[in-house]
Structures are given as C-alpha cells and as structure tokens.
Amino acid sequence: xxxxxxxxxxxxxxxxxxxxxxxxxxxxxxxxxxxxxxxxxxxxxxxxxxxxxxxxxxxxxxxxxxxxxxxxxxxxxxxxxxxxxxxxxxxxxxxxxxxxxxxxxxxxxxxxxxxxxxxxxxxxxxxxxxxxxxxxxxxxxxxxxxxxxxxxxxxxxxxxxxxxxxxxxxxxxxxxxxxxxxxxxxxxxxxxxxxxxxxxxxxxxxxxxx
Numbered sequence: 001x002x003x004x005x006x007x008x009x010x011x012x013x014x015x016x017x018x019x020x021x022x023x024x025x026x027x028x029x030x031x032x033x034x035x036x037x038x039x040x041x042x043x044x045x046x047x048x049x050x051x052x053x054x055x056x057x058x059x060x061x062x063x064x065x066x067x068x069x070x071x072x073x074x075x076x077x078x079x080x081x082x083x084x085x086x087x088x089x090x091x092x093x094x095x096x097x098x099x100x101x102x103x104x105x106x107x108x109x110x111x112x113x114x115x116x117x118x119x120x121x122x123x124x125x126x127x128x129x130x131x132x133x134x135x136x137x138x139x140x141x142x143x144x145x146x147x148x149x150x151x152x153x154x155x156x157x158x159x160x161x162x163x164x165x166x167x168x169x170x171x172x173x174x175x176x177x178x179x180x181x182x183x184x185x186x187x188x189x190x191x192x193x194x195x196x197x198x199x200x201x202x203x204x205x206x207x208x209x210x
Contacts, residue, residue, distance in 0.1 A: 006208055008037070008091050010084070010129075012099045014173060015137030016166050017159055018144030019189040020196065021097060024135070027197045029095050031204060040087040043097035045072055047079040059156040066117070069107045073121045076100065080126055099131055101176050106158065109172020110165050133207055135200065136177050139189035141166035 011028065013021045025041065032039050045055040054075040058068060076099070087094050100122055107113040141163055148159060177184040185203050187196055 006037075008088055008093045009132040009208055010088060010094045010096070012096045012101065012131040012134045013137070014098060014101045014105070014134055015189060016139060016141060016144050016169055016173075018147040019137035019139040020147075020193065021135075021137050023193055024137075024196055024200055025095060025097055028200055028204070031201055032093050032095070035209065038090075038092040040083065040092050040094045041096075042079070042083060042094065044079060044099055044102065045075040047075070047084075047096075048082045050078050051075040059158065062157070065107065065111050065113055068111070069103060069113055069117065069121065072103050072107065073125045077125045080129065085129075096131075099134075100126070101134060101136075101173070104176050105169045105172040109175075110161070110169040130180075131183060133203070134177075134180070134184045135203075136173055136184055136186045137189040138170070138174065138186050141170060143190065 013025050013028075015021055029039050029041050044051070045058055046052045054071050057063075058071050058075075063071075084094050084096070100118075103121075104115075104118055108115050108118050144166065145163065174186070177186050187199060189196070191199075
C-alpha cells in the first residue's frame with residue numbers, strides 16, 4: 001500500500017530518559033520517509049519558539065507542581081495549534097518525542113498531581129485528539145540512570161530526581177498503557193537497538209501499511 005493512500009498518522013514516543021527513544025525516533029522518521037511520507041519530527045515540551053522557552057522554564061526553574069502542569073499544557077496548546085494540527089491537516093505525519101502521556105507519568109505518577117486535574121486539562125487542550133500510536137520504551141530506572149550517568153555530566157531538574165521518583169513514573173506509564181492498550185505498544189528497552197528498530201518497523205507496517 002502506498003503512503004499516498006494512507007491517512008497521515010500521529011506517532012508518539014514515551015519513556016524515562018535513558019530508555020533509547022532518540023535513536024528510534026530518527027529511525028522511525030527514516031522508515032516513514034522511505035515509504036514516501038512527509039514527516040514532521042518534533043518534541044514536548046517545546047516544538048515551537050514559545051514552547052521551547054516554556055521548556056527551559058519547566059526543566060530548570062523550581063516551581064509549584066500545578067504551575068509545572070499548566071506550563072506543560074500551555075506549551076502543548078501552542079504546539080498543537082502551530083505545528084501538529086496544521087501538519088496533520090496537510091497530510092504530513094507527526095512523530096513526537098513525548099505528549100500528554102508524559103504529563104500523566106511525570107506530573108501525576110511522579111509528582112502526585114491529582115489525576116482528575118490532568119483529565120480536565122487534557123479535555124480542554126486537545127479534546128478528541130490523541131496519538132494514533134504510542135511507543136512506550138519500558139526500562140528499569142536503575143539501568144536508565146546508569147546509561148545517563150555515562151553520557152551526561154549534569155541533568156535537568158527531572159533527571160536529578162531520586163530513583164523512587166522514576167519508579168513511580170515507570171509505574172504510571174505502564175498503567176497508562178494498560179488503560180489505552182489499543183494505542184500503546186510497549187517495547188522492552190533492554191533489547192538491542194537493531195532488535196527495537198526491527199520491532200518498530202513491523203508495528204508500523206502492520207498498523208498503517210498492511
């Protein structure tokens with residue numbers, strides 16, 4: 001089936017830092033482009049000039065939990081309005097590093113934001129818009145921390161959190177995947193990059209191009 005006969009998809013990548021998302025995002029964009037798809041690669045928080053400024057605040061400035069969540073959704077509203085929705089309407093695929101599932105995992109699971117507040121924000125900011133497919137890179141936080149320590153001297157204020165924080169984040173991600181099982185594909189992030197790339201290719205082919 002050609003790319004021209006397939007509706008453009010919205011694909012997100014989720015997981016704690018150190019799980020190996022970045023390499024696989026680039027691989028996924030390449031796979032889609034090989035099929036003739038026009039692709040927007042983007043990230044959250046960020047994705048727009050305003051969103052990137054809000055990202056810097058969220059990652060580096062101390063703030064109240066609810067302020068943090070509101071800034072995340074402010075950046076997301078701008079991102080959707082300025083980049084994601086226009087791209088999809090133009091028939092371009094969107095491959096995004098994190099979306100609202102990350103807010104559920106980090107702010108609700110990790111920090112303890114009331115889940116009903118996230119639901120309200122989600123319904124307000126993107127009612128009816130969810131990713132078509134979400135790859136969740138699942139990894140033991142201890143392994144992720146070892147990978148991060150080997151590659152970075154100092155992380156942002158999320159990356160500097162204690163192990164118990166990332167255990168809560170991981171549990172929240174897995175719970176979200178159970179709640180939205182038809183949308184999520186959970187990947188064992190301890191597998192080799194080559195094996196993960198092959199798995200992603202198979203899932204894309206089956207989900208969108210079969």
